[in-house]
Amino acid sequence: MKLRQYLFNQLALTFFPIFLGLYFITSIIFLVKIASLTSVITINFFELIKLYGFMMPSIIFYTLPVSFFISVAITLSKLSNEYELIVVTSFGLNPLKILKIFLPITIFISLSLMVVSLGLIPKTKYEREVFMDKKQTEANFNIKASEFGQNLGKWLIFIERKDEKFYHNVKLFKTQNNQDQFIIAKNATLNNDEGELSFKLFEGKSFHIQDEEFNQIDYSNMTIFNNIRNNHSGYTFIDSYNYWKHYLLDDDSETQKFAYYILLSLFPLLSLLIAVNYGYYNPRYEKSKAVQWCAFYIVIYYSLISFLTKQVYLHSLYIIPVLWISWSYFLYTRSVKKQY
Structure with a gap:
């Protein structure tokens, strides 16, 4: 011992x-x-x-x-x-x-x-x-007012003014599959639901430009979803x-x-x-x-x-x-x- x-x-x-x-x-x-x-x-x-x-x-x-x-x-x-x-x-x-x-x-x-x-x-x-x-x-929530070159997923975004969670005079632009999409909104809010990032736009217009075709949509509200939670391929640990x-x-x-x-x-x-x-x-x-x-x-x-x-x-x-x-x-x- x-x-x-x-x-x-x-x-x-x-x-x-x-x-x-x-x-x-x-x-x-x-x-x-x-x-x-x-x-x-x-x-x-x-x-x-x-x-x-x-x-x-x-x-x-x-x-x-x-x-x-x-x-x-x-x-x-x-x-x-x-x-x-x-x-x-x-x-x-x-x-x-x-x-x-x-x-x-x-x-x-x-x-x-x-x-x-x-x-x-x-x-x-x-x-x-x-x-x-x-x-x-x-980090995606950290969108600053009056700054160029900011991204929200695949969208380039510019806002004129920010008031806590509310954004004013918002412009978004995206190019995909030879099609340009340009969205403007008078107001917007950014929300996060457990990794699901959504941008809700109010009172604006959406423009779709492709070759010789030009479409315009007027809307009262629109939601853009951007899922950035992809590190573990959707598997939930139990x-x-x-x-x-x-x-x-x-x-x-x-x-x-x-x-x-x-x-x-x-x-x-x-x-x-x-x-x-x-x-x-x-x-x-x-x-x-x-x-x-x-x-x-x-x-x-x-x-x-x-x-x-x-x-x-x-x-x-x-x-x-x-x-x-x-x-x-x-x-x-x-x-x-x-x-x-």
Whole structure:
């Protein structure tokens, strides 16, 4: 019990600095991406925090497995360097028994990553798209008086005067399919109904010009609809189960993403034996290369799952674990098992 507690304390001392460092760096990258959105939409500080909150599950998902894998290897390497693992081994605790101590928390980490990737990321992605749609809609509402070059969907728009939500002396122009359409209105209002942008015109005329044909329509009121909410192809998010049920097997990119999320979530569990393999060494004859080998296997694993999930989709869910565990056990039997 004391050994278990001691190992967990040593793991915590290594894990949190690595995780927080990677989380901070990744957060900066995501914040730069959010800042780039200000060229398209206008957001305040609280909306910036809200957008960052939508991206937090993705940040955690991509930093946690790497941090945990490196932390286990470095923790064992540090204990080896201080001859503590040699003492522990002399009392009958071989590397596999040490691995069993870390196994429950590793399983918990992998299950948590699955919840984040398969449950939270689709939800926050949808909420982010809805938020962006809303902000783009608000940007469309920002029509200023007496300024040329403003757009309302496919329409060029000019207004002479604006009074809160009411517009006066409105002119709209559009060219489509070799036909020019010009609309004038004495007054107008702009409305938004959950992403459906509509412009209601009062007391005006509409002119349709095509080759040698000219038509004029006088109207008392006219409504122009402009649906700008198109980021998620009309899909309404209910829950994560229905999300994957809707896209899985019908959308290759989402199927590939589903397999990728599961395999990346399993990375700490599948690689635990590799961490043990490079954490054990004799400091009298060897130098620790845990960090270098961890970086190498992280690159290999990420490249492998990126390639195979695109090629064989869901079949990668059993191909990669079998290959990775077989290679891990082969390394273990060739090095650590012989000595300890």
